[in-house]
Amino acid sequence: MLDVETVARQLKQDLISSIDQLLVDLPTYPGAKAALRVQTLGGFHVWRDGLEVSQTAWGREKALHLFQFFITMHHQYLHKEQIIDRLWPELDMEKGDRDFKVALNSINKALEPTREPRHEPRFTLRYGLAYGLDFAHVWLDTEVFEQLITAANQALLERAGNLDQARTYAIACYTTAVNLYNGDYLPERRYEDWSSAERERLQLLALNTMTTLAELLLDRSPLESVRLAQRVLAIDPVWEDAYRIQMRAYVAQRNRPLAIRTYEKCRKVLEEEFGVEPLPETIALYQQILKNK
Amino acid sequence: MMKTQRDIASFVLRFTQELWQDPQGEPRVEWRGHIRHVQDDDEFRFTELTEVMNFIQQSLMKLTMDCMPKEDKMYQDKALRESFKLWEKFATSYTEVMTEAVQQTVKQSEVFQKQVTEVVEQVMKPWWLVGWPTPTSEPRPAPTAAADQAQLMQTLVTLQAQIAALTNKVDKLEAALATAPDDIQPMQ
Numbered sequence: 145m146l147d148v149e150t151v152a153r154q155l156k157q158d159l160i161s162s163i164d165q166l167l168v169d170l171p172t173y174p175g176a177k178a179a180l181r182v183q184t185l186g187g188f189h190v191w192r193d194g195l196e197v198s199q200t201a202w203g204r205e206k207a208l209h210l211f212q213f214f215i216t217m218h219h220q221y222l223h224k225e226q227i228i229d230r231l232w233p234e235l236d237m238e239k240g241d242r243d244f245k246v247a248l249n250s251i252n253k254a255l256e257p258t259r260e261p262r263h264e265p266r267f268t269l270r271y272g273l274a275y276g277l278d279f280a281h282v283w284l285d286t287e288v289f290e291q292l293i294t295a296a297n298q299a300l301l302e303r304a305g306n307l308d309q310a311r312t313y314a315i316a317c318y319t320t321a322v323n324l325y326n327g328d329y330l331p332e333r334r335y336e337d338w339s340s341a342e343r344e345r346l347q348l349l350a351l352n353t354m355t356t357l358a359e360l361l362l363d364r365s366p367l368e369s370v371r372l373a374q375r376v377l378a379i380d381p382v383w384e385d386a387y388r389i390q391m392r393a394y395v396a397q398r399n400r401p402l403a404i405r406t407y408e409k410c411r412k413v414l415e416e417e418f419g420v421e422p423l424p425e426t427i428a429l430y431q432q433i434l435k436n437k
Numbered sequence: 438m439m440k441t442q443r444d445i446a447s448f449v450l451r452f453t454q455e456l457w458q459d460p461q462g463e464p465r466v467e468w469r470g471h472i473r474h475v476q477d478d479d480e481f482r483f484t485e486l487t488e489v490m491n492f493i494q495q496s497l498m499k500l501t502m503d504c505m506p507k508e509d510k511m512y513q514d515k516a517l518r519e520s521f522k523l524w525e526k527f528a529t530s531y532t533e534v535m536t537e538a539v540q541q542t543v544k545q546s547e548v549f550q551k552q553v554t555e556v557v558e559q560v561m562k563p564w565w566l567v568g569w570p571t572p573t574s575e576p577r578p579a580p581t582a583a584a585d586q587a588q589l590m591q592t593l594v595t596l597q598a599q600i601a602a603l604t605n606k607v608d609k610l611e612a613a614l615a616t617a618p619d620d621i622q623p624m625q
Contacts, residue, residue, distance in 0.1 A: 233445075337447035340475045344449050382469065382482065384455070417482045418469055419606050424457050 159323055166317055167291055178283040180255065180267060182215060185285050185346070186326025190255075197254055206232070206243055207250035212330055214268070214277045215284065216342050221269070221276035230338050248275070285324055286346060292321035293353055311360065318357040322372070325350040351376055351383060358389045366393035382417050384410065388426050395433060403433050446500050447475040448493060485605060494524055 160176045167173040181191040188208075190197040202208045213231055222230075228240035235243060252265045259265065269278045279287075296317035303310045328334070329343040358372035373390035376383050387410035394403035407422070407430040414420050421427070455467040472489050473480040474496045481492045501520040505513055 335476050335478065337445060337475050340447055340449050344451065348451075380471075382453075382471075418484045420467065420469070420484060421609075423455055424459075 159320065162316075162320055163288060163292065163324075166313075166320060167288070167295060170291060170295065173288070173291055174279075174281065174283050176283060179281040181283040183285045183326070184212075184215060184330050185289065185324065186328065186331065188212065188330060188332055192255060201254040201257075203250040203253065204247065206247040207254065210244070210247040211251050211254075211277075212333060213338060214275070216330070216339055217276060218287075219276070219279060221271055221274040223273050224275060225273075227275065286329065286342075289321050289324050289346070290349070292317045292324070293349065296321070315357065315360055315364075318353055318360070322350070322354055322357060322375075325353075347379065351380060355383070355385050355389065358386070358393070362389065362392055362396060366396040369393040370397075381413050384414070384423060384426060387422075388429055391426075391429055391433065395436075400433060400437075404430070407433070444500070444504055445476065446496055448496070449473045449475060450489070490528065497524060 164176050179193060181194075183189040190211075199208075202211070209231055210227070213227065224241070224244055225237070228235060228237070228244055232240055232243065248268060252259065252268055255267050256265060266281070267278055269276055296314040299310045299314045299317070325346075329346045330339050333339040334343070354372045354376045358369040358376070361369045361372070370390055370393045373386040373393065376386040377390075387406055390406045391403040394400070394406060407426070410422050410426060414422055422430075449472070451471040453469045453471075455469065457465050459465050468484060470483045470489060471480065472483065472492055474492075477496065477499075479492075479496065481488070483489050483492070497520060498517065501516055502513065505516055508516070
């Protein structure tokens with residue numbers, strides 16, 4: 145019998161294989177065989193050549209901290225002083241400098257345990273006093289998440305081939321992107337300001353993608369639209385578009401009572417949180433549902 | 438004093454714009470907002486700018502208090518006053534920036550400029566009530582212990598937000614009644 149961990153691993157593998165297929169024509173996509181795979185959405189994990197880098201391999205918390213900061217800064221290279229000031233403002237320059245060097249060394253050891261002495265590190269880069277990561281060999285979930293969404297948007301805009309084909313491809317890309325969004329960006333760093341902007345940006349992107357996908361699936365799979373709308377509302381309970389999609393999906397399933405109950409919930413939440421009425425569009429939909437008994 | 442992580446207050450502010458047409462075909466806009474204090478994870482939803490200013494003010498006051506738990510009461514009082522002075526300065530310059538922006542973009546919108554000024558006046562109001570330093574020389578009540586003041590301040594800020602929300606609702610009800618059919622008349 146399969147255990148839960150094996151099933152989860154298999155699902156993850158299937159997800160990555162389907163991403164490889166969907167983004168096969170994208171030159172900037174590094175491919176699942178990239179030397180380093182990094183997951184930041186819903187929890188932090190790193191795999192080196194397919195094997196997960198254990199928490200203990202980082203040696204110290206500051207190394208993990210610095211690596212996650214590099215990931216967040218993405219292709220931006222920052223001066224050592226700026227990095228120390230953002231990450232460890234309580235340290236004076238001398239101690240900050242020492243801790244930075246130790247942390248950088250620990251990152252290099254964790255990512256390249258067999259690197260020969262005096263060989264240049266493969267993943268961490270230095271330009272003068274500026275530091276960052278070389279993303280050429282890194283499969284980063286946030287980057288792939290965005291690439292999938294861009295590919296879907298592009299397909300819908302250009303409609304290369306026939307419309308149905310473009311729609312099917314877009315739905316596949318959006319679905320995979322949504323599956324990749326396991327939760328907030330680096331939840332371990334929720335209370336640190338350097339990660340907040342990226343977390344907010346990605347959450348909004350995920351909410352918009354889930355809403356778009358739920359709408360696209362209304363005809364084909366209203367049940368999936370309901371599930372996606374519920375996922376949106378679990379993240380942001382005042383996302384009014386999601387209530388409307390859920391109402392329409394229930395109507396498509398001929399479940400009028402649940403459509404009405406969804407409207408009532410929307411009304412209650414908006415009243416409690418903002419003291420406002422639902423939008424005229426939502427009210428009109430509700431009245432339409434009431435009329436079509 | 439060395440800067441530490443707990444001396445930092447970051448806020449993530451999200452505005453969602455809702456735009457629609459009223460039955461007369463006129464555009465209507467509503468802003469729905471959400472603010473999160475990153476370090477404390479406190480969050481708050483709002484539709485009025487006053488409410489978000491209050492939330493920030495409250496969080497900054499708490500930050501000042503949290504950074505000196507072992508100081509004596511007099512020292513805490515002084516630090517709080519300093520903190521409020523800074524907030525006042527910020528809020529005032531914020532009005533100027535906003536007004537300037539409005540002047541540039543909507544030159545004839547005196548009503549909006551008045552609204553911005555009113556928002557800041559409302560934000561300042563609780564300080565006059567509890568006796569924090571203000572530019573005016575109005576008599577103020579004697580300060581109580583810093584912790585009591587903080588609690589009192591927090592209660593006032595909460596009350597103020599509730600009043601703002603209620604006022605908003607009353608305004609909307611009045612507007613709805615004004616456009617209601619003739620047989621429904623507002624109560625005198």
